[in-house]
Amino acid sequence: MATGSLWGLAVYGAERALPSASLSITFKGRARTLKPEHQQSFGSFFKSWRSSEGPSCGRLLDLKKYLKKFGDFDDHLELALKAYQKFYRLNVTGNLDSSTTQQMMIPRCGVPDIINPPPSTEPSSTESKHKKFHMVAHYAFGSNKWPPSKYALTYTFGPGLQVFDLNTLRSVCADAFQKWAEVTSFTFTEAADGASADIVIAFYSGDHGDGKPFDGPGNVLAHGFFPQAGRLHYDADENWSTDPAMDQIDLESVSVHEIGHLLGLYHSTDRESIMYPSLQIGTKKRDLTQDDIDGIHALYPN
Incomplete structure (x- = not known):
């Protein structure tokens, strides 16, 4: 999601700011062919x-x-x-x-910032190539969205790597989903054990079969796919926390962002927005801004 790959895109590494000396290059002409x-x-x-x-x-x-x-x-x-x-x-x-x-260098979502053409519901498909892209104010979205018949969404936790105990993950994701439920007509309910669900959530490391491999600690934190793929993947190699120290990534902040992608939002250029692609380590960014709310209302008008 962007994908919606949080920041990752997400594109949500975690290096210190670099010194300003020797950091300026001007590129002219086409890039060289490299061995x-x-x-x-x-x-x-x-x-x-x-x-x-x-x-x-x-x-x-x-x-x-x-x-x-x-x-x-x-x-x-x-x-x-x-x-x-x-x-x-x-x-x-x-x-x-x-x-x-x-x-x-700031950790980010793995979803691209500029999507042209808009992505389809599946990472490898090209069926959505010519769908319209909308960018108004700072928020942005495409044509991928859930139909009104699917506003009662279910989610489950997939068989990926265990980074948190299940009860902790359940609590964090429930809080993150609730942020979007409060400003939309969507409801989000955890599916019963063994039942199919609209959204599958899991932690993975490296290449995990969706065409968007994670890159280890730093840089890409997570990605969520646009409707109606319903997949939210976190990079298991990050230093995750529910109450982050200065060298940790806040799980709920990333979750709220990626759910925005699951609903169809692209990245925003507003630095305060949940849908901004990057997240500083050691910070919490859990509450929707007016830009996020305006974006989701534009995508799903009442």
């Missing part, structure tokens, strides 16, 4: 900046991969960076400056 041996992990890309190694072909490729993963950006890196900076309300320079780099 496979130059490809590095995105984490290595940022570590190289920290150690002042400067740019390399491999690190530029990692930047390009990041921009594509979270927004289907243009192959031209300068244009891609400008699109990223515009979405996050940064100074639009087309340069990889310190503020842009620091934004990329």
